[in-house]
Amino acid sequence: MASVFVSKFASLTAKAVILSFIVAMMAWSGVAQASTRHAAIVIDAKTGRTLYESNADALRYPASLTKMMTLYLTFEALQSGRISKSTPVPFSAEAASQPPTKLGVKAGGAVTVETAIYALITRSANDAATALGEMLGGSTRNFARTMTATAHRLGMTRTTFKNANGLPDDEQVTTAHDIALLGIALREHFPQYYGYFATRSFQYGRHRIRGHNHLLGRIDGVDGIKTGYTHASGYNLATSVKRDGRSIVAVVLGGKTSRSRDAEMAELIRKYMPRASRRGDPGDYIASRQEVAPAAVAVALPRHDAPTPDKRPARVIPAPETQALALVSEAPEPAARPALKVAEAIASKGVDPVSTASTAPSGWAIQIAATDSETQARAVLDKASKKAPTVLADASPFTAVYQKGGDTYYRARFGGFSSKTQAWDACGALKKRKISCYAVEQ
Template identity: 50%
Template sequence: MLGSAPAAANSKYAGIVVDAKTGKTLYAHDADELRYPASLTKMMTLYLTFEALERGKINLNTRVKFSANAAKEPPTKLGIGAGKTITIEQGIYALVTKSANDASTAMAEHLGGSESKFAAMMTAKARALGMSRTTFRNAHGLPNSAQVTTARDMATLGIALREHFPRQYKYFSTRSFTFGKSRFGNHNRLLGAVRGVDGIKTGYTRASGFNLVSSVVDRDRSIVAVVMGGRTGASRNEQMKDLISRYLLKASTRGRGNLVARGAPANVAVAGLELPKIGPIPSNRHQGSQRLALAYATPTPEPVVGRAALVNSLNAQKIAIPTPAPALVPPMPVETASVDTVDPVTTASTSATTGWMIQIGAMPDRNAAIELLTRAQGDGGSALSGTEPFTMAYAKNKEQLYRARFGGFDGQAAATNACNSLKKKGYACWATAN
């Protein structure tokens, strides 16, 4: 399976190497042909878990109960009985190391209400991230003929996990996980064996063959590589090593990263909300030089003025971010703004007379939040005309985070229209008011 033409040795094989700084495809073989993801599926399960953590819907100590459906999943599994619980963090560790199918189902049911609803959320998120040929039907990757993906889509997901969740991404480099009296090693044998490899995920079913997505960061170069359809775990690993050795040095030492726009939040079918309608999978054959596209806008923020006016407006509104599934998670507490927590980044009027605003993300660094607002302001066009970008500091689990928001919309319709416009550009966005 080694070299640039492995198909003669294995018809199931597909592979790709993407420069994680520029998005350039360095290598591709059948990268857009449909394959079964197997346990690579859990990468998306973890993406939605990390997203729920960032939005405050859950925390690492949230208890996840195992239903009878979750408990009966076939191995590999933790073997938790129906009615028993684990924490979200234990579930994360179980997925990245042991690739536990029962934990995947339990977390899917906790976040989505049912595994089928969660699978629809997974597919919707895949579309939002640009994974146009991927469809999910379950949260673990056990055989389902309708659950398909491509090597290119898996590379996109790997890059998105790195870019969107830099704090949580560290879990993918976990070497082992102790649960009760058992210790589970990571199935990814390249961790610690190949320089620069820091994750991400393995997968195997008889139909899929042996799959692997690898992230490599070595000094000033970075790639994400995918191997699918290996005949054995050993041959898959050798192919991945070969790809890394061949193409890492061809990766750029320069580039902005931020290749995959944050996907729009799934419209979850829980508590009476409507499921997103997933259309047919379009054909999406890319050329070898295709880049993961994200247009960058670079307007420079103006000096801060009008802080007191915006603070007074926010306190009058008592803004709270609504949760998509109020029946499953507690509402977020109402915030009180202060001069210290509100940071306007433009010079326009700061009055938000109607109380409507939008949020497009929460970042661990204020400058990153401002950069996100700046890009969105360029991409939003007329939908954001006359609005106020600002950051809002808040503490979460003793850590400082910065919400990226636009205020000053003339009613709900204007805020919703702005969100719809930004979602088309790949941003997460939701409108909120008192």
């Protein structure tokens, strides 16, 4: 009897040890996979010297940092005179069907080039990026070819683009080093347009769209560039800083959260900005600027300013007064998770519900209602904007989807508050106007 007990005890002990080992390996694997997304670099933008790097040449997913190249080619077309800031950008059915974040322009509609630029920089609008790509390249595929060719002539040798907006594609890859080069190229090659990247918000119709770059206005000398996020990429950020005669471009890829990514970037700026040189030859480009090969131009940049859209644009809408802005379905920031193949991410979760090609909102938001109808949630937001235009002038309306008891509900929220006090004060002002409200941290 004793031998039977000992045998069973040994068997249970062995199973426990094996189970513990499996759990430990799974945990270690998760940490290892999550860490493989991280990469960072700091480059002295005056000399090209690398001040810091970590996995800087490892392949990563660019997410919405892709739009930096879309804007580079847009600026190139502006500089050459092929297009102007007022040129209409038509939205095809494909462009209009892109998932959030987006402007929400319907197929057959149009906005100006300048509106599209602001939309990419602030809202990181996927539909506007696709529309720009189709206009400049004739098709997304052709435009992606030119994006890749341009990347290589800038010295971004490990970068491949497959679309104009950064939505998941398993073959769309880059490196922290390559993105830093692109950031420097935007500054060096198009100083007349680079100021767009410092835009913190812009007015689109009745709505003020606020940007995702939280370092603008918070860290002295930061003047842009771009944020990005997908499940597979993690939280990405490219940042340009000019201060005290020094200049750097820094990149952080694969952050676990938008806050940790911003904190890492702030620390990189604090530590390495003093090490940047005040001297540099203004006549030398750090980012190569070879001429585009004629063949590449012929393939990807047709003579016509725009492709034939699925429907003829009725009119250009620079900043519509009557068109409702498509509100973004957003959810709280997800917990850190292991890196996934993009194809797996699409198959398992579809497009990331947080903010597919841009950072999820951070800071504080205020909620004024919750309903089982997204249309009704949007109507509530619109009504509140009209009833309290001063209080909500700088706030960004959005809907946040959540599930309860198998049913889908939509929270009507305004984001863009930098502190708890700011959000509470806004709620207090709304309550005086008989609008129910409470503050939530994103």
